[in-house]
Amino acid sequence: MRRNGFINPIEICYTKYILFILFIMFSYQYKAQTMTVTGSNWAVSIPTITEAGNNYAGLYESATNQVILAVSVPLLLGNAKVSVHYSANPTWNSSLILSAKRTSNGTTLCALCSITGGTAYQTITQTDIELFRIQAVLALASYTGINIQLQLSGVSVTIPATSYQSQVVFTVSAI
């Protein structure tokens, strides 16, 4: 910025501008929570009805680790919630009820951080519902291996016989 002992005022302005943007980005980055969803899709296996007059059992559960979440919540954010909703993809029936619950706390290096809620089945709707919370204390709360179990209920012969598919969408956000 110095040329021949002079400071170019345009360069000073430009640098300040860049630093300001950098500050904003740092703030954003420091507050950003992230999530990764692994595990596998769930193709529900429905046993065949073999006796006339019977209906399906109606309620089916996935593996306890059907969905595995990794969530990071930065210290500045403090608390974050993981929400879930479903969206038909392309066809779903409103009589088919999806539920989800958290079956493990996952692992974290942050001793004081906590993960709470979501250990009982909660019905998943088409709008986000809170499944569980993570609180960051004195450190980045980075949890991996948070297992999620899914449940499907309402399966019945009264529902038109065809294939149904939905996406279960998990979202982490600030509280």
Next chain:
Amino acid sequence: MNLTVRIQCLMISMLSHAALSQTTGNRTVSVALPVVTLLDIEPPGNFALNFTAPTEAGVAVTAPAANTTKWINYTSAIAPGGLTRRVTASINQTIPGVNITLQAAAASGAGGGTLGTSSGLVTLSTTAVNIITGIGGAFTGNGANNGHRLTIGITVNTYANLSARTNTPIIITYTITE
């Protein structure tokens, strides 16, 4: 590399990181519900309908009381927009001089869905006749006291055509179809 360039590199790096950071993810749940068409009669087994001979000259034979021990159970799952189902009944042979009649009652018990409607009292022949219609996606429940109770009787239609006979097996065939 001067300071400005370094800052710009840092910004690009942070922008890349921000672009790769995710706050959402999903998994798919899929379920396939097949078409189901099941029917049976509960409890299993045969029953007898015996006319009673009169003990007084000039008196007609006495028709037996109708049998009401049998129930129709069914499970029906139909495709979207599919046709409703019906239950038909027929017998393997007729007996001269008598009618074999059948009536399905309204569905009762542990069932659910769009259960069928009785066609009322029908006389059975070797040609299938509707006894229950309008079955949608439905299940009656399993076993006796679930589904449609059947009242099966035998009556004289033409006395002149009656002849003495023993152990004439009549097989009633029930079919659930569209």
